[in-house]
Amino acid sequence: MSFMEFKNICKKYENAERNSVTDFNLTIEEKEFIAFVGPSGCGKSTTLRMVAGFEEITSGDLYIDGKRVNDMAPRDRGIAMVFQNYALYPHMTVEKNIGYGLRNMKVPEAEVQKKVDWAIRILGLEEFRTRKPKNLSGGQRQRVALGRAIVKNQKLFLMDEPLSNLDAKLRVSMRNEISKLHRELGTTTIYVTHDQVEAMTMADRIVIMKDGVIQQAGAPMELYEHPVNKFVAGFIGSPQMNFYPVTIHGKELRFRDGSMILLPDEVTARLQGRNAELIM
Amino acid sequence: MLTKKQKGINWILTVILLVLSLFFLFPVVWMLANSFKPDAAITADMNTVAAFIPPVPGGGFLDNYLSILTNTNFLRYMANTLFYAAVLIVCGIVVNGLAGYALAKIHFPFRERWVLLILLLQIVPMETILTIHFLMIAKVGLLNTVVGYILPMIVNPFNIFLFRQVFLNLPDDVYEAAQLDYCSPLKYFFTMVLPMSKTVVATVSVFTFLNVWNDYLWPSLVFTSGNLLTAQIGLNSITSNENTTMGQTLAVITMVTIPVIIIYSLFSKQIVEGVTSTGSKEG
Numbered sequence: 001m002s003f004m005e006f007k008n009i010c011k012k013y014e015n016a017e018r019n020s021v022t023d024f025n026l027t028i029e030e031k032e033f034i035a036f037v038g039p040s041g042c043g044k045s046t047t048l049r050m051v052a053g054f055e056e057i058t059s060g061d062l063y064i065d066g067k068r069v070n071d072m073a074p075r076d077r078g079i080a081m082v083f084q085n086y087a088l089y090p091h092m093t094v095e096k097n098i099g100y101g102l103r104n105m106k107v108p109e110a111e112v113q114k115k116v117d118w119a120i121r122i123l124g125l126e127e128f129r130t131r132k133p134k135n136l137s138g139g140q141r142q143r144v145a146l147g148r149a150i151v152k153n154q155k156l157f158l159m160d161e162p163l164s165n166l167d168a169k170l171r172v173s174m175r176n177e178i179s180k181l182h183r184e185l186g187t188t189t190i191y192v193t194h195d196q197v198e199a200m201t202m203a204d205r206i207v208i209m210k211d212g213v214i215q216q217a218g219a220p221m222e223l224y225e226h227p228v229n230k231f232v233a234g235f236i237g238s239p240q241m242n243f244y245p246v247t248i249h250g251k252e253l254r255f256r257d258g259s260m261i262l263l264p265d266e267v268t269a270r271l272q273g274r275n276a277e278l279i280m
Numbered sequence: 281m282l283t284k285k286q287k288g289i290n291w292i293l294t295v296i297l298l299v300l301s302l303f304f305l306f307p308v309v310w311m312l313a314n315s316f317k318p319d320a321a322i323t324a325d326m327n328t329v330a331a332f333i334p335p336v337p338g339g340g341f342l343d344n345y346l347s348i349l350t351n352t353n354f355l356r357y358m359a360n361t362l363f364y365a366a367v368l369i370v371c372g373i374v375v376n377g378l379a380g381y382a383l384a385k386i387h388f389p390f391r392e393r394w395v396l397l398i399l400l401l402q403i404v405p406m407e408t409i410l411t412i413h414f415l416m417i418a419k420v421g422l423l424n425t426v427v428g429y430i431l432p433m434i435v436n437p438f439n440i441f442l443f444r445q446v447f448l449n450l451p452d453d454v455y456e457a458a459q460l461d462y463c464s465p466l467k468y469f470f471t472m473v474l475p476m477s478k479t480v481v482a483t484v485s486v487f488t489f490l491n492v493w494n495d496y497l498w499p500s501l502v503f504t505s506g507n508l509l510t511a512q513i514g515l516n517s518i519t520s521n522e523n524t525t526m527g528q529t530l531a532v533i534t535m536v537t538i539p540v541i542i543i544y545s546l547f548s549k550q551i552v553e554g555v556t557s558t559g560s561k562e563g
Contacts, residue, residue, distance in 0.1 A: 052456070052460070054456050054459075073459075074456070074459045074460055075459055075460060075461075075462050079460065080460060081456070081457070081460055083453045083456070083457060084453075085451065085453055087451065087453035087454050087456065087457040088454075088457075089454065089457075089458070089472060089476075090454075090476055091472075091475040091476060091478075100458075100461050100463075101460070101461035101462055104461055104462035104463055104467075105462050148457070148461070152461075
């Protein structure tokens, strides 16, 4: 059995006309870094929140480490989460924020201190350990949020657009830090983002969603080279693909304005003489 | 940048307000100055400017205060009131805070109707509520007890509403993060919600203190025993005693007034915030 299994997961909010997530089927192996990508409202965050236990699963089964977790409280699912707005405890210092969960787990104080020190060191927060969140920059706050997640030794990390509030430069460096952290810790990670560059550069596998339905799941290059539909093709790649309606007769490809090009043999073979809307 | 004309208007307004504030200050200064004088001096200074000037500290300067503190139970009444205020602040924050939190963050049927109902409670005249409280307390045999005095005063619709308004703005993701950090809902309330809402906690504490300190009607209904009386009732019983001199009366009024003035000057920010966040004032 895989580490995580989504079986026909559906989510329908009360009074909503249609499902927010429909028939979500996916397996995730241990230590994998999976990115959920898609435009706003595609259901990626809802799916992540169902994994965390903050949203009820309307139908389907969710398994983490062999256990069905549909009705399990968030704290019992063995997960740690990094939120979009950091969700730090504003009245606690950096070290208290990081150690709060451990203290609630009744971990001995010496152990807590050791783990907090380790997280602070690994995230480069030494000089900020006694500061409160309001006195930290966005990047430092996000690092504290990461620290809070990593100290608890959970089996699964959930990250909900953790870099979306940072400026472009910082986003690149934090992207590298998260990837490095994943390589070092090897914790299974689900990363939600609407930024395909983040997904392409960080994830082992990408799940592309639209209107609550998985469009394609696969390795970044697989999605890039062999998109299964026009949506995936248009979503992946930067700059974006252009779409032109064209007519094909044999090797001749003709645009609406009458201009024409000749196609290579291999492309002609794949099209099998169809009239088509071709992606350029 | 203010224009010359606006600056001029500001100056005039400041002067007018200063003059008006003197009208309010006169009785307080008069009370304070005369509380240090013997009755003969008070009468002699009555129609002169000297009525607003305290005597030079020296022999007998604190006589009025010392006689009140040694010959009456006033110190005891003040201590009682402080104790009631402290208990009511703690209980009030817990009970009204939890109610405000539920009304702000927990989804349950007819939640908005409950809020409306609690708001409507505010328009019921205080005397009506006090009568019901009195009958209930008498029926359960809690008259002339501390519990009988405190119990009906814990729940306060105004404070529930105040808490709710502030808690509405608390971010939900902090609660979600706390859940993953093994924090129980009750622990979350005490270790996260209250520290994150220090201003409203301070506002409610100040209002509660002022309510208890200035309250006369409810303690006069509940208490009959001299040991349990509050400062306001003590003040009334001392000042209505024929043997109390004018100077002693002023001294005891000063002692009742000073904590209120101190609280107002220290926590004016919280009081203003409390008033502006709900558009009403209590206390």
